[in-house]
Amino acid sequence: MKEKLDGIRLAALGMIEEARDTSRLNDIRVKYLGKSGEISAIMRDMANVPKEDRPAMGKLVNEMRGEVENALLLKTKTLSRLEEERKLKAEEIDVTLPSGGKKLGTLHPLTLIKKELIEIFAGMGFSVDEGPEIESDLFNFQLLNIPKDHPSRDMQDTFYVNDNIVLRTQTSAMQARIMTTTKPPIRVVVPGKVYRSDDDASHSPIFNQFEGLAIDKHITMGDLQGCLQTFAQKIFSKDTKVRLRPSYFPFTEPSVEVDVTCSMCHGKGCRVCKGTGWVEILGAGIVNPAVLDMCGIDSSIYSGFAFGFGIDRIAMIKYGIPNIKLLYENDVRFLKQFN
Ligand code: PHE
Numbered sequence: 001m002k003e004k005l006d007g008i009r010l011a012a013l014g015m016i017e018e019a020r021d022t023s024r025l026n027d028i029r030v031k032y033l034g035k036s037g038e039i040s041a042i043m044r045d046m047a048n049v050p051k052e053d054r055p056a057m058g059k060l061v062n063e064m065r066g067e068v069e070n071a072l073l074l075k076t077k078t079l080s081r082l083e084e085e086r087k088l089k090a091e092e093i094d095v096t097l098p099s100g101g102k103k104l105g106t107l108h109p110l111t112l113i114k115k116e117l118i119e120i121f122a123g124m125g126f127s128v129d130e131g132p133e134i135e136s137d138l139f140n141f142q143l144l145n146i147p148k149d150h151p152s153r154d155m156q157d158t159f160y161v162n163d164n165i166v167l168r169t170q171t172s173a174m175q176a177r178i179m180t181t182t183k184p185p186i187r188v189v190v191p192g193k194v195y196r197s198d199d200d201a202s203h204s205p206i207f208n209q210f211e212g213l214a215i216d217k218h219i220t221m222g223d224l225q226g227c228l229q230t231f232a233q234k235i236f237s238k239d240t241k242v243r244l245r246p247s248y249f250p251f252t253e254p255s256v257e258v259d260v261t262c263s264m265c266h267g268k269g270c271r272v273c274k275g276t277g278w279v280e281i282l283g284a285g286i287v288n289p290a291v292l293d294m295c296g297i298d299s300s301i302y303s304g305f306a307f308g309f310g311i312d313r314i315a316m317i318k319y320g321i322p323n324i325k326l327l328y329e330n331d332v333r334f335l336k337q338f339n
Helices: 002-018 022-033 038-048 051-090 109-122 151-155 173-181 221-235 289-294 311-319 332-338
Strands: 134-136 160-162 165-167 186-195 206-216 242-249 252-261 278-287 303-310
Touching: 002 022, 002 038, 002 051, 022 038, 022 051, 038 051, 109 186, 109 206, 109 221, 109 311, 109 332, 173 186, 173 206, 173 289, 206 221, 206 278, 206 311, 221 242, 221 252, 221 278, 221 303, 242 278, 252 303, 278 289, 278 311, 289 303, 303 311
Parallel strands: none
Antiparallel strands: 134 165, 160 165, 186 206, 206 303, 242 252, 252 278, 278 303
8 A cells, every 4th residue: 555655656746747837737636636536546445444554544645645735736836937927928019119100191182182272262362161962952953043844954963852952963052052142242162062863984973063153243254264274274284275165054154164185195185085185174154144133143233253163073184083983982092192
């Protein structure tokens, strides 16, 4: 029995000595001290030891168990300290390393163009106004000489909220709002979002327009042309030429469609201008006297011009952007080119 005990003791202490981690120590604890462990088995065997030997034997077993427990305890302490150190080492952060750097956002190209446009027109004495995107039929259409069921409504595929409320199809709605509330002289530009049920490479159901309105005594088509010439040369380049073609809008009379020489090829002909050297950029005209009168401005005293264009279109021409969707997808690889 004594030899057997010694054998177990040596084996246990040897295993503890060699253990390299705390989970191994746990296995050893189970193997010797667990319910069905070897030392526990010996304790149970005590019944077979002759009565007179039992006290001495019991003492021996208890000592041995104490020795193994102690060894386990000591080794557990050592190993868990080592494990802790290893874990801390693995999670170490070098605070002296240089950081990855902060990524700064940039202004969206449409915002950049809008700011530039406002700057240009402010330089010609225009103030800036904004208006509602959910607009009444009255301002978006009727006061602009587009009565209900008028065929010219087909020019714009309108999103109707109900019979009298629309998502504004044009910033021209603000012309009516401003004329009904402001006494001339008026010189104002209105940037803003507009909505149309239209969707292809050059049309998005939501896009941005820029409206201009000037009303005073003796305003003529010459004023409109000069104003647009200045604008085109500032937003594109000094050598940009402007061309006016007759057109039709219910709220201007006469109306014009305005082309500029292509800013990509300077009039030589390229992909952007489809080889013509010119690109159409806006609609404009002399404010229809009927509109002035409907909005409460005496057309026998005052006249005015108005124009409206897509900010998106200006951005596409200026930067050679082939698809309007690129302006709304917000792909960072696209956006970061406009620093
Ligand atoms: N509102 C017109 C459009 O969206 C453009 C325009 C504005 C035409 C002002 C004339 C005067 O097509």
